[in-house]
Amino acid sequence: MLETRHSVCALDCPDACGLLVQVEDGRGTKLRGNPEHPVTRGFLCAKVTKYLEREYSPGRLLYPMKRAGAKGEGKFTRIAWDEALDTIAARLKRVAQEWGPEAVLPYSYAGSMGLLNANGMDRRFFHRIGASRLDRTICASAGTAGLMKTQGFRYGVAPEDFVHSRLIIAWGANVLATNVHLWPFIVEARRAGAKFIVIDPHRNKTAAAADRHLFINPGSDKALALGLLHVIFRDGLEDPDYLSKYASGADELRGLVRDYTPSRVAAWTGIDAETIETLAREYALTRPSVIRLNYGVQRNPNGGTAVQAIAMLPVVTGAWRELGGGLQLSTSQAFALDRPALEMPELQQRSPLGREARLVNMSQLGAALTELASPPVKAMVVYCSNPAAVAPDQTRVHAGMAREDLFTVVLEQFQNDTADFADILLPSTTFLEHTDLYTAYGHYFLQLARPALPSPGETKSNFEVFQLLARRMGLEDECLYETEDEMIRTLLASGHSHLKGITLERLEAEHHVRLNIPSPYLPFAEGGFGGPEGKAQLGTEGLAYVPPPESRLGDENREYPLELISPKAHDSMNSTFGYQPALDAETGVAWLNAVDAATRGIASGDAVRLFNGRGEVFARAAVDGKTAPGVVAVPAVRWPKRSAGRAGLNTLITDRLTDLGGGATFYSCLIQVERCAN
């Protein structure tokens, strides 16, 4: 029998595609983008088009297992769910008794974007037992904090409205790789005459397809934004009416940027003064103009305030007034679901701790596992993330995870590096196999997915596992045993106007439902920002530019002369597809500038060693002008266990945090590169 079922792509991607799953006799045979979804528009990215290969891969974990070898060795024997759950429940209880409940640390991120499975029953469970809370900073917290400072809200121009723009700037945004469903709207705008400019240290596919690509020094975007503002104010290109009605702090900002002359900014950014002048004038005078800002700009110590400063540009020019004008970093806050009611932080009061638990920053996991005291972390439960591959300061992360006295539970679909460190390894369903509700961070459609395919072997959803664990631990709170549908209804019941008329029944029937926002949507055309009196906040606090300490112009580490960035691989999703040999090829390449290669006697295809004081990793050189001199790019993230010495790229990365939001600084890394034997 052949039928088509609906689903939603749960990967950590702004596009949150609506999927159609072709099912023949219970087996998925084809995935397509839903042609009726206004942003998906019938196509999927290459990686998810092939997702059934992952779904049915022989590498899928199908049964619970317990460790049978040394920590990290990856040797396991199969056990029954009963034994697995009993072991975990008993150990978590013992840890809590001996060390206090905060000795338990959950570790998760957005391996699934599903609210129930990645931000729902898990949160209730950990709050109820009094576990440490995890500060989920690894991706977007700096940009979130910066955007909130200026706009006060985390939403912006809808992707569909990019067609109306006449100047589109992709700023630290690799649209063709990480946000492909925006691309058709950009193409349409360009057909109508729009110019497309990319600001990025890496000539990726998006930059190569642009009308103009500006190579910028990593971590210098704040300086560029201040330089653009300098020219805009100097030449009277601001929108005084918009500023007086809808912003505060414009005069202070005008004062600050007086010093950010194009020639000074040129020295920091590597973009010459004339180009900065031209860009500023073009940006201010072309209407409508939109900035697609993405998280690439904020993975450095200036990341939060860089986003804060860039978000000031459309306020100063009044670009928000027009349809297709403004900025988009994320659309997520528009969903306005009742997240507190989903996560129930108040359960902490009922835990043995009886108060709010401590917050542990996930971007410093290595330190948390090796240094944190009173109490130390004695048990860790990992789901929807692969910290052994993706977290900074990998050597210390691995050292921490290898601790014999640390009890580690991993809920996974594949046996990645993190799974190798597990004491108990639990097999997880994929998004095609469980119910969940999905927001998006790149559009305004809320979506529901029901299981489209049967779950193989003994796999279970996170939702179910946390309920089973709660039961084993003798917890009686009813909220731990709610059904998926009850929790979805709770989420929808926030009372916010954006959710008016959106019910579970409607989601069930329509699969994707546009938020109840005006059409067309001009979120800040008449102010409506989150600051006092609905104003955007300009001002100057924290905005002065200083190069990142770990950069060529910074004051640290002069012995390592090259700057390493590790942007997203085109055909992957962080480490999710890392079991595929094809990915080793993509993530095993170091893009070098010809000048840097020549002085080191390196040619394309040579084996190279990348190193700094934190360690070394190996790659193949590719020399072809994709980076400016002084910058090296290696696509992220390869599985460490598929790399020499089990050292993944994050071995080289510091655990220094961003200026705002406590985020990771993956793209602020000094290294040396040398040719080596194969």
Ligand SMILES: Nc1nc2c(c(=O)[nH]1)N[C@H]1C(S)=C(S)[C@@H](COP(=O)(O)OP(=O)(O)OC[C@H]3O[C@@H](n4cnc5c(=O)[nH]c(N)nc54)[C@H](O)[C@@H]3O)O[C@H]1N2
């Ligand atoms: N194909 C694919 N898609 C993905 C992912 C993936 O792994 N692969 N990951 C998903 C995730 S988790 C996220 S957070 C999003 C991220 O989506 P993006 O933010 O678009 O991705 P990044 O590669 O982190 O960064 C974007 C660009 O910023 C550039 N960049 C690096 N440093 C700087 C800088 O200092 N200034 C400027 N201007 N640019 C800089 C990089 O070279 C890169 O081209 O993508 C999601 N989508």
Ligand SMILES: Nc1nc2c(c(=O)[nH]1)N[C@H]1C(S)=C(S)[C@@H](COP(=O)(O)OP(=O)(O)OC[C@H]3O[C@@H](n4cnc5c(=O)[nH]c(N)nc54)[C@H](O)[C@@H]3O)O[C@H]1N2
């Ligand atoms: N060097 C470098 N490092 C980086 C980055 C970079 O650009 N450069 N990017 C950073 C960023 S932006 C991010 S967001 C992080 C991402 O890092 P992670 O959050 O670790 O993301 P993934 O590597 O995609 O791993 C997600 C895991 O979740 C699992 N998973 C998926 N769905 C489910 C589910 O329903 N249940 C369970 N139990 N598991 C599930 C998948 O099998 C996969 O192994 O990496 C960061 N690390």
Ligand code: SF4
């Ligand atoms: S990864 Fe992104 S583009 Fe690809 S199918 Fe999923 S949501 Fe769509």
Ligand SMILES: [Mo]
């Ligand atoms: Mo991310």
